[in-house]
Amino acid sequence: MRDFAKSLKALVRFGLGALFAVLAFGHPAKAANPLELNFGLFGPSYDGRVAPCEKALGTISSQFQEKESTFWNSALTITGYGNIHEVAFRPWQSDNIPRRYCSGDVMLSDGKVRSVHYSIIEDGGFAGFGQGVEWCVTGLDRNWAYNPGCKAARP
Numbered sequence: 001m002r003d004f005a006k007s008l009k010a011l012v013r014f015g016l017g018a019l020f021a022v023l024a025f026g027h028p029a030k031a032a033n034p035l036e037l038n039f040g041l042f043g044p045s046y047d048g049r050v051a052p053c054e055k056a057l058g059t060i061s062s063q064f065q066e067k068e069s070t071f072w073n074s075a076l077t078i079t080g081y082g083n084i085h086e087v088a089f090r091p092w093q094s095d096n097i098p099r100r101y102c103s104g105d106v107m108l109s110d111g112k113v114r115s116v117h118y119s120i121i122e123d124g125g126f127a128g129f130g131q132g133v134e135w136c137v138t139g140l141d142r143n144w145a146y147n148p149g150c151k152a153a154r155p
Contacts, residue, residue, distance in 0.1 A: 047122070048122070050100040051120050053084050053085065053100065053104075056118060056120050056135070060116065061077070064076075071143075075109065076108055076109055077108070078107070079107045080107040081105065082105045083105045085103060085104065086102050087102060087154065088100075097123065099119045099122070101119045101154060101155045103154070114140065115137070116135060116137050117135070117154050118136070120132070136150035
């Protein structure tokens with residue numbers, strides 16, 4: 001047993017020594033040559049064409065119903081919208097991803113009226129294709145993704 005322990009210690013020492021030798025005598029990093037500089041690296045090309053607030057309502061309704069039934073075992077659905085209005089468009093620097101922030105009221109199938117806050121994002125769809133929608137219904141953010149009070153869904 002002692003021979004095994006001695007050979008294990010020797011192996012560990014040899015491994016650490018080899019690692020330090022590679023690190024100490026390795027080749028230094030070189031700068032990229034002119035052909036490698038920014039080759040094929042083109043930044044995003046945003047046009048700022050984001051759909052109006054009303055275009056996202058169907059997406060919000062279907063995603064809300066799917067989330068409630070799948071994850072929360074709830075039969076809640078959105079039955080109507082009211083007071084839909086734009087809150088902000090590109091509220092930050094112009095080179096950020098264009099977003100249109102909107103708010104309004106939703107009538108739920110349980111008869112309660114709640115606030116909805118959402119944003120429509122250029123190139124924010126699946127894998128960057130199409131426009132994406134991020135939304136939050138106040139009081140029904142059960143996984144606290146936008147809490148408190150859907151504050152993180154607003155600009």
